Amino acid sequence: MRITVDHFTAAEQAARDQARGLARTIADTLTAMYPNAAYLVMHHDEDEVLWLHGIRDTVGVILCDFEEAALTAPVADSELRQAWGDLNPQRPMHLLHLVRRLEDVGGCFDILPDTAYNDSDNGEDGLRCLLLSDQAVPELWDWGGEELLRPYSAPRPDNA
Numbered sequence: 001m002r003i004t005v006d007h008f009t010a011a012e013q014a015a016r017d018q019a020r021g022l023a024r025t026i027a028d029t030l031t032a033m034y035p036n037a038a039y040l041v042m043h044h045d046e047d048e049v050l051w052l053h054g055i056r057d058t059v060g061v062i063l064c065d066f067e068e069a070a071l072t073a074p075v076a077d078s079e080l081r082q083a084w085g086d087l088n089p090q091r092p093m094h095l096l097h098l099v100r101r102l103e104d105v106g107g108c109f110d111i112l113p114d115t116a117y118n119d120s121d122n123g124e125d126g127l128r129c130l131l132l133s134d135q136a137v138p139e140l141w142d143w144g145g146e147e148l149l150r151p152y153s154a155p156r157p158d159n160a
Contacts, residue, residue: 012106015105016106016107016147019106019149020149022102023102023151025080027040028151029075029080030089030132031132032077033075034055034063036058037056037132038056038133038135038136039055039056039057039058039130040052040132041055041116042099042127043127050096050103051096052096053066054067058115058137059116060116060118065120066092073090099130106147109128109129109130110138111138111140112127112139113139131152131153134153134155137153138150138153141156
């Protein structure tokens, strides 16, 4: 089946719009589970495969470390729980699956700001993040273009 370039471009835009909506669902779910959550932190390995790192607050305190534990906080909001369908937001592999799908449709994530790094990062550079609350500050305000998935962010300061 042939399609026009315009139809393909419209489909790409629709996929990005849906990705923004799913990023918002993920953010709302994680902040329901961890009220102080500001960043879902991720990293790419040497093969550029995306992996979950953890959930942090605005100053880099680790609320959930995916290398050490699963998400333990329950999702009390039935609407959010239902939005996940057959997937379980408490299972890191299900969260990872969704985050990778966001990337697969062309979505990109913010760069973790320096203020959210901590000693456990061992000099790791270039961590990515999904901003989870209106307290989260992006490293770069003007970065990522239309593909950027930023469901929330702190208000942009006048000098940024």
